[in-house]
Amino acid sequence: MPKRPTPGPRDERGVMSARILAAAREGFAHEGWAGTTIRAVARAADVDPALIYHYYGSKEGLLDAATEPPARWLEAVAHTWRTPACELGEALLRLMLGAWADDEIGPVLRAVLLTAAHDQTTRERLRRIVEGSLMGAAQIGADDEDRRIRSGLIASQILGLAMTRYVWRVEPVASMSDDELVAAIAPNLQRYIDADLR
Amino acid sequence: MPKRPTPGPRDERGVMSARILAAAREGFAHEGWAGTTIRAVARAADVDPALIYHYYGSKEGLLDAATEPPARWLEAVAHTWRTPACELGEALLRLMLGAWADDEIGPVLRAVLLTAAHDQTTRERLRRIVEGSLMGAAQIGADDEDRRIRSGLIASQILGLAMTRYVWRVEPVASMSDDELVAAIAPNLQRYIDADLR
Known part of the structure; x- marks a missing residue:
């Protein structure tokens, strides 16, 4: 099989996603759906809110990704x-x-x-x-x-x-x-x- | 035994308390401790916030009353x-x-x-x-x-x-x-x- 690059924690998108999803899980779990904003998740993950929209499209998309079982x-x-x-x-x-x-x-x-x-x-x-x-x-x-x-x-x-x-x-x-x-x-x-x- | 007035739903304080506690339960359950304010509970119960302070002293007192098993x-x-x-x-x-x-x-x-x-x-x-x-x-x-x-x-x-x-x-x-x-x-x-x- 041809060798493919392994996505993993050293991959930059992987690192950013992991940080964003961890912050989103905290937010949704403690503030609930209504109380969680993309802006607050971005602040907690130390990323630009635009990156979250770029990766996940919307707050619904972010919730889906944050609660998607591996x-x-x-x-x-x-x-x-x-x-x-x-x-x-x-x-x-x-x-x-x-x-x-x-x-x-x-x-x-x-x-x-x-x-x-x-x-x-x-x-x-x-x-x-x-x-x-x-x-x-x-x-x-x-x-x-x-x-x-x-x-x-x-x-x-x-x-x-x-x-x-x-x-x-x-x-x-x-x-x-x-x-x-x-x-x-x-x-x-x-x-x-x-x-x-x- | 001397007959005492029975506190109950027709008693005004009883009516007010029941309304305040029901609103507080909703608030704490859905917005959490940090997300619930006396002001929001007062609005939901249609009473003056001062009445909540008068009855329960503080947000802690309100939580205690709202989650106190009968x-x-x-x-x-x-x-x-x-x-x-x-x-x-x-x-x-x-x-x-x-x-x-x-x-x-x-x-x-x-x-x-x-x-x-x-x-x-x-x-x-x-x-x-x-x-x-x-x-x-x-x-x-x-x-x-x-x-x-x-x-x-x-x-x-x-x-x-x-x-x-x-x-x-x-x-x-x-x-x-x-x-x-x-x-x-x-x-x-x-x-x-x-x-x-x-």
Whole structure:
């Protein structure tokens, strides 16, 4: 294959984008959709507002880019859903714990949860990510309705753990090790996957 | 006992307070602590800002009042924690479902969760409510550390369900009946109460 230049942190556009998106995530998460301006993001990222318009076109475009899960997260999600159903509870939980600990994926998930918490506009985006990551690919349940119920229940536990541990930092959940959390929580997720829920 | 005037919705201060607190909850939940001003709350409640200062003293006092769980919620919580341990999972879940459906308690819980989602300042308040409602009174676990872990896990599921169902409104969880949710989720809460989690 011909050698192509690798886009990466040393690439100037890469550096600028990373700075802009980090500032945008902070802004949307803490000030909400309405409270965040391109100008304020530009100031926080130390770039010209015109550059943000040049890269992302609009505030909508900036929000999309700031809350777009990285491709390797989507691949990891798809890979996890191919785990045999009897091990899926632990696999989903480890996927989530790994994602929040990841320097690139963690901040995106955080921005999505925090922004969705106070903005109707961006809540739709969270729903799509939940659908895509936790529900769309699910090969569980007796039929489509059952599959959607089970994956919604899985989402309620996984998102609740994410809020409790990473956003609200309620102790002792925030300090428990991954292995402790897996021992405590994975069997509950497993029940949502394959037990009779009626 | 001497008959005292009953404070209630027909009492003028009661009417004014209810309007101010409802506007404050909306403001804090959607604009956050920093983005909410007494002036904006006064405008939304159609009262003079001076009245808010007169009733609550400061923005801190207003936040405290707006996110203070009603006494009958605290009583209901204490009562629920006296349920025999073997029925506690269902009892806690029904307590939560009832609270969110309650015209007085639901908006307070919603304001606390939404405000805590994007403000460090108010996150402490959520932690206190979680501690007080879900953890402080818990008579579960082998020792204090075990009790705190179990109640933290219960909180992760209950708060996750609250966010998924009432705040983000992810379907089908948002539309499931109370009885369907109890059948699906109470056994998982029960496992956090009395199963071996290691």
